[in-house]
Structure formats: structure tokens, C-alpha cells
Amino acid sequence: xxxxxxxxxxxxxxxxxxxxxxxxxxxxxxxxxxxxxxxxxxxxxxxxxxxxxxxxxxxxxxxxxxxxxxxxxxxxxxxxxxxxxxxxxxxxxxxxxxxxxxxxxxxxxxxxxxxxxxxxxxxxxxxxxxxxxxxxxxxxxxxxxxxxxxxxxxxxxxxxxxxxxxxxxxxxxxxxxxxxxxxxxxxxxxxxxxxxxxxxxxxxxxxxxxxxxxxxxxxxxxxxxxxxxxxxxxxxxxxxxxxxxxxxxxxxxxxxxxxxxxxxxxxxxxxxxxxxxxxxxxxxxxxxxxxxxxxxxxxxxxxxxxxxxxxxxxxxxxxxxxxxxxxxxxxxxxxxxxxxxxxxxxxxxxxxxxxxxxxxxxxxxxxxxxxxxxxxxxxxxxxxxxxxxxxxx
Amino acid sequence: xxxxxxxxxxxxxxxxxxxxxxxxxxxxxxxxxxxxxxxxxxxxxxxxxxxxxxxxxxxxxxxxxxxxxxxxxxxxxxxxxxxxxxxxxxxxxxxxxxxxxxxxxxxxxxxxxxxxxxxxxxxxxxxxxxxxxx
Numbered sequence: 034x035x036x037x038x039x040x041x042x043x044x045x046x047x048x049x050x051x052x053x054x055x056x057x058x059x060x061x062x063x064x065x066x067x068x069x070x071x072x073x074x075x076x077x078x079x080x081x082x083x084x085x086x087x088x089x090x091x092x093x094x095x096x097x098x099x100x101x102x103x104x105x106x107x108x109x110x111x112x113x114x115x116x117x118x119x120x121x122x123x124x125x126x127x128x129x130x131x132x133x134x135x136x137x138x139x140x141x142x143x144x145x146x147x148x149x150x151x152x153x154x155x156x157x158x159x160x161x162x163x164x165x166x167x168x169x170x171x172x173x174x175x176x177x178x179x180x181x182x183x184x185x186x187x188x189x190x191x192x193x194x195x196x197x198x199x200x201x202x203x204x205x206x207x208x209x210x211x212x213x214x215x216x217x218x219x220x221x222x223x224x225x226x227x228x229x230x231x232x233x234x235x236x237x238x239x240x241x242x243x244x245x246x247x248x249x250x251x252x253x254x255x256x257x258x259x260x261x262x263x264x265x266x267x268x269x270x271x272x273x274x275x276x277x278x279x280x281x282x283x284x285x286x287x288x289x290x291x292x293x294x295x296x297x298x299x300x301x302x303x304x305x306x307x308x309x310x311x312x313x314x315x316x317x318x319x320x321x322x323x324x325x326x327x328x329x330x331x332x333x334x335x336x337x338x339x340x341x342x343x344x345x346x347x348x349x350x351x352x353x354x355x356x357x358x359x360x361x362x363x364x365x366x367x368x369x370x371x372x373x374x375x376x377x378x379x380x381x382x383x384x385x386x387x388x389x390x391x392x393x394x395x396x397x398x399x400x401x402x403x404x405x406x407x408x409x410x411x412x413x414x415x416x417x418x419x420x421x422x423x424x425x426x
Numbered sequence: 427x428x429x430x431x432x433x434x435x436x437x438x439x440x441x442x443x444x445x446x447x448x449x450x451x452x453x454x455x456x457x458x459x460x461x462x463x464x465x466x467x468x469x470x471x472x473x474x475x476x477x478x479x480x481x482x483x484x485x486x487x488x489x490x491x492x493x494x495x496x497x498x499x500x501x502x503x504x505x506x507x508x509x510x511x512x513x514x515x516x517x518x519x520x521x522x523x524x525x526x527x528x529x530x531x532x533x534x535x536x537x538x539x540x541x542x543x544x545x546x547x548x549x550x551x552x553x554x555x556x557x558x559x560x
Contacts, residue, residue, distance in 0.1 A: 081511065082513075083552065212550055213519060213549070219519075221518065222515065222518055297511060297553055298553075299553050300552060302549040302550065309511060309552070362517070362527070362529075374516070374519075375515070376513055376515050377513065378513040378514070378532075379512075379527075379532035380512040380532045380533050381511055
């Protein structure tokens with residue numbers, strides 16, 4: 034029906050038809066898959082949610098005399114420096130330390146990344162190992178994104194294809210990566226924006242692969258690899274969407290181009306700091322199958338309700354619930370009506386899809402062909418307390 | 427009867443033992459709800475005063491005569507629109523549903539009249555967009 038080259042040609046000639054994922058779903062309801070597929074070239078999807086497996090690579094540029102950094106703090110947040118002399122990796126969940134080494138759990142790497150992207154100055158303190166080629170022992174300065182050589186996000190796991198709904202069946206409050214969970218099923222939290230989320234609309238990753246150009250934090254980024262904990266073999270519904278956490282992607286993109294509106298440091302009480310990130314993926318309408326997959330609605334998608342009061346890797350679940358029910362604000366668990374709140378911003382997820390649509394319409398963003406597929410058959414190994422197991426099935 | 431008041435102390439009054447005077451001179455019990463007091467700064471104190479109605483009024487008149495600002499306006503929850511990302515996490519812990527998401531736009535809606543200022547939303551907010559006016 035169309036190739037990515039055809040679509041890029043239309044983008045360059047400013048005659049491309051781009052719809053957000055919600056515009057497409059509405060059109061399919063109105064006119065059907067076949068008709069919608071003839072009308073639209075690209076569909077934009079987006080999400081804005083905490084993605085804690087994120088971080089930034091910084092290359093400072095060399096000092097004179099040069100230093101081989103072995104320990105480093107950015108606004109008090111330790112950055113990993115066990116590689117190139119002035120290469121740093123600043124993790125989103127790394128907790129800040131005060132000058133006397135005390136942990137300051139309410140501040141972390143995510144906030145420093147946001148501040149750098151916002152153009153704010155950040156204090157840097159580094160301790161070096163003195164060698165013949167790197168004679169300097171220490172270095173202290175103030176950096177901004179414009180005074181460091183390179184600054185890009187490299188996120189090992191973003192964009193979970195589906196996730197879970199957290200509840201607390203115990204009798205004390207729990208503080209989790211989904212926020213506070215009140216005892217005796219006091220509240221529930223889900224973290225995926227449902228039918229508008231990128232990977233629900235390409236469930237088998239037929240369109241998205243390594244090298245796919247994306248919207249990352251307000252700049253242009255790319256799919257770098259499968260994400261950590263990528264689990265494409267999760268059980269799936271007949272519409273191919275998974276019933277729990279499944280595929281994930283590793284993403285990369287130049288942070289110097291990003292906008293702090295889409296990259297937000299955050300903190301979960303008594304859990305720790307993290308990073309909220311806006312990510313958008315364009316889906317090329319290559320054939321009708323693409324539109325059929327993108328037509329999926331919240332009532333066709335489910336997530337498992339997981340009890341966090343059992344502190345084990347495999348926690349008991351209370352069954353599956355549809356995203357339509359989740360978005361209604363209340364779900365029934367064991368005959369009890371429980372208030373449920375999202376953790377992804379559905380409002381900002383939509384804004385990402387709208388912004389990406391505008392970029393493509395304006396000719397600022399071309400689609401790319403993936404250079405390799407994301408693995409579709411990959412088992413999931415865990416570390417168990419009593420020796421390791423190797424899956425043989 | 428009980429009255430909830432917010433007191434604002436000018437710098438020079440911070441040294442005065444106000445709750446002691448309320449108890450000793452007016453037989454008014456002062457339960458401190460919130461306080462923000464430091465040397466050489468304007469202090470703020472939220473009190474729940476309980477006592478006889480005439481003595482409460484006399485106590486409030488006396489505090490005003492000492493240049494202490496007395497306001498009856500209750501604490502309020504404030505949401506910084508610039509910081510809020512409309513994730514909605516706060517809506518799940520709000521017992522009165524004063525915080526909710528608009529079912530169409532999914533933007534955060536705060537219905538102030540339903541808020542009981544329990545403050546559970548404040549630590550829940552992952553981007554620190556919620557505070558009280560004290």
C-alpha cells in the first residue's frame with residue numbers, strides 16, 4: 034500500500050496525512066479499517082510516564098592538565114565513571130549525597146538531568162586517579178548543557194508494553210514505585226496510558242525496530258536495542274496485546290536538543306527518585322494490518338492486579354482488569370469498589386502524539402526504516418534465592 | 427467552642443510565649459496544628475483554640491493588640507499548574523474526591539469545596555506540585 038520512502042517523500046512535499054492515534058481510532062469506528070487505511074499515511078503515538086531505567090551519558094571534554102575521573106558528583110548525585118577518563122553515566126534513580134556523605138533520598142539523578150536539559154548550572158565535583166597521562170587529582174566546576182562536550186540520554190528500559198495494576202492487600206501502607214498504596218485495598222495504581230501507548234498499537238513490533246526514529250524528551254531519538262527485561266513471550270490476547278509486562282525498548286537521543294517540559298525529575302515518597310519522560314513513536318501505515326492493530330480500544334486491553342503486600346518476585350494477582358475500567362477511576366476487587374489512579378499522564382501522553390504529528394506535518398521529522406528487528410522469542414531468566422535455574426523449554 | 431486560626435507574628439513578637447498567655451490569661455487551650463517559627467523571621471502558627479466564646483474573642487482581641495495577625499481563613503491546598511504533569515496519582519489517595527481527572531481531557535481537576543485539607547496528596551505528588559498555604 035505504502036512504503037516508508039513513499040511517506041518520507043510526502044513529508045518532504047508537505048502533503049503527508051498524519052493523525053494522532055486517537056484520531057485514527059475514531060475514524061476506524063466511523064468508517065472502518067479499509068477506508069481509514071486509504072486516508073492516512075502516519076499515525077503518531079505517545080506516552081508520558083515514569084521510566085526509572087533511564088540515564089544520561091556525559092562526556093565533559095578534557096581538562097588541562099587532564100584528569101582520569103574515578104569518582105564524580107553532579108549536584109551531589111554520584112555519577113558512574115568507571116570507563117573513559119571524562120565519560121560519566123548519571124542514572125535517574127541515583128540518590129543524592131550531602132557533603133558529609135548522608136543520603137538525600139528526595140533528590141536524585143532525574144532532577145539533575147532535568148536541570149541540565151533546562152539549561153540550569155549544575156555543580157560538578159570529581160576525584161581522579163593520578164597517572165602519567167592524567168596527572169590531575171581533582172576537579173571542581175559548574176557545568177551547563179552548553180559547556181559539556183556531549184550529553185545524551187541512553188535509557189536501558191523505556192516504554193513497557195503494558196504493565197501491572199498495584200494494590201495493597203496487607204494492613205500497613207506501602208511506598209512503592211507506583212506511589213503510596215494504602216492498606217486493605219485502599220487504592221490502586223496503573224502506570225500505562227492504555228490504548229494510546231505506542232507498543233499497544235504495534236503489539237508484535239512489526240513496525241518498530243532498532244534504528245526507528247522517535248520523539249524522545251522533546252528531541253529526536255532512536256530505538257537502540259531491546260530494553261532490559263524485554264519479554265515478548267508474555268501471554269497475549271487474540272488481538273496480540275500482552276496481558277502483563279512484555280516488550281521493552283532501549284532508547285537513545287541527544288539531550289542537548291530536549292525540552293525540560295518532557296523530561297521531569299520526580300520522587301516517590303519513601304521509594305526514591307526517578308524520571309518522567311515523554312516518548313512518541315510514529316507508526317507508518319504500510320498496509321491495512323497496521324490500521325487494524327492501531328484500532329485497538331481500552332476495553333480490548335487488560336492488565337493484572339498485583340498485590341504488593343507479598344514482598345516476593347512473583348506476587349499474587351487478583352485477576353485481570355481492562356483499561357476501560359481502569360480509566361473509569363474505579364475497579365472492583367473481591368467485591369469491593371476501589372479507587373484507581375493512573376501514574377502515566379494521559380493528558381501529556383496525548384500532547385506528545387500531537388507534537389510529533391506537528392513535527393511530521395511541518396517536515397521536521399522523517400520516518401526511518403528499522404535496521405534490525407527487536408527479538409520476538411526471548412525467555413526471561415530470574416535470579417532465585419536457591420541456586421540458578423536454566424530454562425530448557 | 428473551637429475556632430481554627432492562623433497567626434502571623436511580626437519579627438519582634440516571635441519571642442512572646444503566646445500559647446502560655448492564652449492559657450493563663452484567657453483559659454483558652456491552643457492546639458498547635460502547624461508552626462513555622464524561627465528567630466528574626468515572620469512566624470506562622472495554625473492553632474485550634476478551644477474555650478468559652480467570650481474568652482476566645484477576648485484572646486483574639488488581645489493577640490491583635492500585640493500586632494499578631496489573626497486570620498480565620500483555613501489552610502488550603504495549592505496546586506502549581508506550572509509543575510503539575512496531570513499524572514493523576516493524587517486522585518487515588520484523595521478521600522473526598524476533591525482531586526479528580528476530567529473524564530474527557532484527563533487534566534487534574536481540584537474541587538476546592540470538597541477538600542478537607544488532609545494533605546495526603548502532598549507527599550503522594552511525584553513532582554512536588556502540591557503544597558499548603560503555610
